[in-house]
Amino acid sequence: xxERETAPKLISLSQKTRTGETAIYAFLFFCAxxxxxxxxGIVLTLGKEAxxxxxxxxxFTFLTGTKWQPxxxxxxxxxxxxxxxxxxxxxxxxxxxxxxxxxxxLSEYAPDRVRxxxxxxxxxxAGVPTVVYGYFALTAVTPFLRSVFxxxxxxxxxxxxxxxxxxxxxxPLIASMCEDAxxxxxxxxxxxxxAMGATKLEVATQIVVPAAxxxxxxAFIMGLSRAVGETMIVSLAAGAGSALTFNPFKAAETxxxxxxxxxxxxxxxxxxxYNSLFAIGLLLFLITLGLNVLSRRIIKKYREVYx
Amino acid sequence: xSAIRDANLAPVxxxxxxxxxxxxxxxxxxxxxxxxxxxxxxxLGTLIASIVNDAFGYVLLENxxxxxxxxxxxxxxALDKVELVEILxxxxxxxxxxxxxxDAPLADRPKDDxxxxxxxxxxxxxxxxxxxxxxxxxxxxxxxxxxxxxxxxGHVEFRSWLNADFVRRSQASVAxxxxxxxxxxxxxLTILITILFAFPIxxxxxxxxxxxxxxxxxxxxxxxxxxxxxGVPSIIYGMLGLAIFVRGMEPITSGALFxxxxxxxxxxxxxxxxxxxxxxxxxxxxxxxxxxEALRAVPASxxxxxxxxxxxxxxxxxxxxxPASMDRILTGTVLAVSRAVGETAPLVVVGAPxxxxxxxxxIFSKFTTLPIQIYQWTARPQAExxxxxxxxxxxxxxxxxxxxxxxxxxxxHYRKNKRLG
Numbered sequence: 001x002x003e004r005e006t007a008p009k010l011i012s013l014s015q016k017t018r019t020g021e022t023a024i025y026a027f028l029f030f031c032a033x034x035x036x037x038x039x040x041g042i043v044l045t046l047g048k049e050a051x052x053x054x055x056x057x058x059x060f061t062f063l064t065g066t067k068w069q070p071x072x073x074x075x076x077x078x079x080x081x082x083x084x085x086x087x088x089x090x091x092x093x094x095x096x097x098x099x100x101x102x103x104x105x106l107s108e109y110a111p112d113r114v115r116x117x118x119x120x121x122x123x124x125x126a127g128v129p130t131v132v133y134g135y136f137a138l139t140a141v142t143p144f145l146r147s148v149f150x151x152x153x154x155x156x157x158x159x160x161x162x163x164x165x166x167x168x169x170x171x172p173l174i175a176s177m178c179e180d181a182x183x184x185x186x187x188x189x190x191x192x193x194x195a196m197g198a199t200k201l202e203v204a205t206q207i208v209v210p211a212a213x214x215x216x217x218x219a220f221i222m223g224l225s226r227a228v229g230e231t232m233i234v235s236l237a238a239g240a241g242s243a244l245t246f247n248p249f250k251a252a253e254t255x256x257x258x259x260x261x262x263x264x265x266x267x268x269x270x271x272x273x274y275n276s277l278f279a280i281g282l283l284l285f286l287i288t289l290g291l292n293v294l295s296r297r298i299i300k301k302y303r304e305v306y307x
Numbered sequence: 308x309s310a311i312r313d314a315n316l317a318p319v320x321x322x323x324x325x326x327x328x329x330x331x332x333x334x335x336x337x338x339x340x341x342x343x344x345x346x347x348x349x350x351l352g353t354l355i356a357s358i359v360n361d362a363f364g365y366v367l368l369e370n371x372x373x374x375x376x377x378x379x380x381x382x383x384x385a386l387d388k389v390e391l392v393e394i395l396x397x398x399x400x401x402x403x404x405x406x407x408x409x410d411a412p413l414a415d416r417p418k419d420d421x422x423x424x425x426x427x428x429x430x431x432x433x434x435x436x437x438x439x440x441x442x443x444x445x446x447x448x449x450x451x452x453x454x455x456x457x458x459x460x461g462h463v464e465f466r467s468w469l470n471a472d473f474v475r476r477s478q479a480s481v482a483x484x485x486x487x488x489x490x491x492x493x494x495x496l497t498i499l500i501t502i503l504f505a506f507p508i509x510x511x512x513x514x515x516x517x518x519x520x521x522x523x524x525x526x527x528x529x530x531x532x533x534x535x536x537x538g539v540p541s542i543i544y545g546m547l548g549l550a551i552f553v554r555g556m557e558p559i560t561s562g563a564l565f566x567x568x569x570x571x572x573x574x575x576x577x578x579x580x581x582x583x584x585x586x587x588x589x590x591x592x593x594x595x596x597x598x599x600e601a602l603r604a605v606p607a608s609x610x611x612x613x614x615x616x617x618x619x620x621x622x623x624x625x626x627x628x629x630p631a632s633m634d635r636i637l638t639g640t641v642l643a644v645s646r647a648v649g650e651t652a653p654l655v656v657v658g659a660p661x662x663x664x665x666x667x668x669x670i671f672s673k674f675t676t677l678p679i680q681i682y683q684w685t686a687r688p689q690a691e692x693x694x695x696x697x698x699x700x701x702x703x704x705x706x707x708x709x710x711x712x713x714x715x716x717x718x719x720h721y722r723k724n725k726r727l728g
Contacts, residue, residue: 024621028519031511032526035533035595038588042543045550101343109337118344125351127642127707129649131678132354132700135685139693140357168350175347199326201333222538229540231652232678236685256542256652263545263656269554281546285539292538 046285049278056272062279068242068258070273077283079244083252087163087234088227090248094167095223099174100209100216106175107182108204126172134236137165142237145249153249157239160248166233170223177222181215181302182208214302218295225291229284231256255280358704361697362468364443367454368483369461371431372398383422388414391421398429427484434483434691435461468698478664478680482691487699489666490680493579494648494706496667497676500583501590501647506640508587509594513636516595517602518624537592545656548585553577553657560584562671577658579667579674585657586650590643597639601632634721641714645707651678677703 054062057075065076102122106115142161146154154160185208193207209216239251240261253261259277267274374381377394386394392413396404407413413421435458438450443465454463476486512533520526553576558564560576605628613623629636659679667674675683677699684696 018619021619021621025515025519028511028515031508032515032520032529034508035512035536035592036529038536038547038591039532041551042539042547045547046543049550098343098346101340102347105337105340105344109340118348121348121351125347127645127649127711128351128354129651129678129703129707131649131651131682131685132358132703135681135693135696135700136354136357138685139361139697140353168347168354171347171350199329199333201336202329205336225538229542231540231542232682235652236682256540259542259546260652260655263549263658264661267658278546278550281543285543288538288540288543289535292535296534 042285046278046282049275050282052270053272053275053279057276057279066244070276073272075276075279077255077280079242080253080255080258080280081283082244082246083159083238083242084228084234084254084256086159086246086248086252087166087230087238087254088224090160090163091166091170091227091230092220092224094164095170095174095227096220098167099171099219099223100178102171102175103178103182104204104209107179108200108208122172122175125168126176128169130169130230130232131236133165133169134232134234137161137233137237141165149249155239155249155251157237157251158249159234159238159252159254162234162236162238163248165237166227166230169230169233170226173226174219174223177219178212178216181212181219184215185211212302214298218298218302221291221295221298225288225295228291229256229288231260235260255284259284355704358697358700360440361694362701363440364466364694365438365447365450365463366434366466366483366691366694367436367458367461367463368432369435369458371433372429374430377425377429383425388418388421391418391425394425394429395421403428427481432483433481437691437694468694469701473695473698474702477666478662478675480662482684482689482695485684485692485695487677487680487702489663490675490677490699491702491706492666493674494676494678496579496670496672497583497586497654497674498644498648500580500670501586502640502644503587504584505587505591505594505643505647509591509640509643510598510636512591512595513598513602514624514629517599518620518628533592533595537596541589541650542652542656544585544589545653547588548581548653548657552581552584556581560671562669565671577660577673578671580670582654582657582659582674582676583670585653586647589650589653590647593643593646594640597643598632598636601635601639602628604635605631634718637717637721638714641710641717645710648707648710649678649703651676651682654679655682677706 053075062075062077064078065074066078067074067076068079102118106118110118138157138161141164142154142156142158145158145161146156189207189211190203193203198207234254235257238254238257240253240257241251242258243250243252245252259280262273262277267277374383377383378386378390383391395407395413399407404413407424416424436454443450451463454461473486474491475488476484477489479485516526516530516533520529552560557576560578560581562578562580609627609631610623613627618626654674654676659675660673661683663673663675665672681696681699681703684692684699687693
C-alpha cells in the first residue's frame, strides 16, 4: 500500500547500463571467442609440432617421398595421401550418383507421405556412428567382395570395401545438400519448361539439375572433404601399413588411419613418430579446410543468383 | 519442335512416337531414381541385419575343467561357500588368488560371486568356433553334427552375445567373459563433461551472435570461423585435445592439481576429463549453429514487446527469447550430443588405453567408451570378439535411439508449455 502512495522515482533513460548486463555481455562474448581460440589452438599445435618435424625432414621430401616407413626414417606422404584419395574417390563414386538420384526423387517426384518416411531413414543412416560402419565394412562388405571377386584378388583389408561403405555414409549428406540446391531452383523455371511441353524427367534433368549445378558441386566438395577426414572406416577396413598402390583390392593405410594406429599406443611425446602425426594432421587440416571454404564460396555465389 | 510449328497443332505421327519415347525414357529414369532411394533404405537394413546376425548364434565351447568333476552333477549352487573357495584354491594360480583376495577377501564374497568365479576361472569355457544367426537357423543340425564329430569334448550352445552378463561385466581378455559396463560408465562420464562445457558455451556464443553482435568485421570472422570449424575432421580435434588438454594442461586434466589422484607421479592427462573437453570442442560448432537457427526463428515482435514494457536486453533474452526457442535448441543439442556419443577417432588419439578392465571412479580416471570398445574388439583377430563387438554395437545403437527419443519428448514438452506457436 505504502509503495503505491509514494511517488515513483524517475528513471533517467540515459543512465549507464547495469553492471549485471555488462558482465553477461562479457561472458557471452567470451563464449563466442572460444571458437576462435579453438581454431588458433588447432593451427598453433599442429603448426608447432609440424615445424619440429620439418626441422628433420624437409617439406619437399615429405610431399614427394614415395615411402612412409618411420622405422627406417622414410617420411614420404604419397602412399598415405594416395590411399586417402582412393578411398575418398570410391566413396564419391558411390555417394554422388546415388545421393543426387535420391535428391531428384525426393525433390521432384516423391509424394509427401514417402518423403516423411524417407527423410528420417536418411537421417538415421547419417547418424549411425562411423565405427559401426567400419565394423560393417570389415565383417560384411569385405567378405562379400571376396566371394564375388575371389579371395586371391581381394585382400582381407582393402580400400575398395572401405570406400564403398564410406560412400553409403556420405550419401545422406550429399542427398540432403543436393535436395536443398534443387529445392531452391525457382518454380517459375519448372513451369516455363512444362509450358514448352517438356516431360517431368526433362524438367528434372535438363532444367532443375543444371540450374542447381553449383549447389550440387558444393555438395560434392563437402562430401569429398568429409571422406578425406573420415577415420574409423578406413582404420578398420583399409588396413595397417602404408603401401603405394592403385589396386583397390589391396591393403593401404590412409592418413587418418595412420594417425589413429600410431597414437593408439602409448606414444612418447616429442618423438619423431609423434611429430610426424602432426605434420600429417596439418596437411589433412589444410586439405579439408580448403575444400570446405571452396564449397561454402560456391553456395554463397549461387544463392546470390536466385535470391 | 519444328514439327509442331509446321503442322499447326494438327496430330503428327512423328510427334506421337517421339512423345511416347520421351515418356518411356522418363519412366526408366524414374525407376533408376527409385532404385537409388531403395538402395539407401536397404543399406540401412543390411547394416542392422548384419549386426544382429553377428550378435546371436551357435558357439562351440570346450570346458577346461568339466563341471561334473568339481561338483556332483555340475551343480555349483548345491555347494556351500567353503567348498567353492576350496575349488578355487585347488585350481587357480596362487598369484591370481592373491589378487582376488586383495580386491575383496574370498571368504567375504557373496555366493553368487564365487560361483561366477568358479565358472569363469576354473571351468573356463573356451570358444572354439562361432556361427552367425543365419547359419545357426538354416544349418543348425549340420552345425551340431559337425561339432560332435570334430570336437567330442566340446558342446554347442545357442548364445545371445547380448545378455544381462554382457551389460554387467567389464572388459576381459576372453570374449565370452567380456562386457561393456566399464565402457558404458566411461561413455556416460565423458558425455557428462561434454554437455557441462559445450551446452552453456554453445548457447552463450549463439546468443551473442544472434542477439548482441553487430555487423562488424570481428563478428563476421567469428561466424565464418564457426562454419569452418564444423567441417574440421574429428581426428584433428583429437590431436588438439592431445596437445592442449592431455599435454599442456596435464596438472589440471590429470587431477593432480586438485589432489584427486592417489599417486600423482603416475597420473597423466589421458583422462575422462580430457576426453570430455575434446568432445565438447568437437560438438561446439554444431550446437552454436543449431542454436543460432533456433534463435533466429523467434519473431522480432516478441523482443519489441518486451523492450516496450521496459525490459533490459538480458531480461528479454532470458524471459522471452530463450523459452520461446528452447525446444529447437534442445533438439539440436541432443543431436550434437548423440554425435559425440558415437565419436571414436578423437578419443583414440587423446589416448584411451588399449586394455582397461577397471571401471572409471571419477573424471580423472583412465577411460574407455562404448565406440572405443567396439573399435578395439573389431580390430582383434579372434572371431569371437567380433560377436562381442556386434553386441556392443547393439547397446550403443539402443543408447542413441533412447537419446533421440528423449529429444523428441523434450521438444514436445517445451512446445506444450510455450506461449508462442
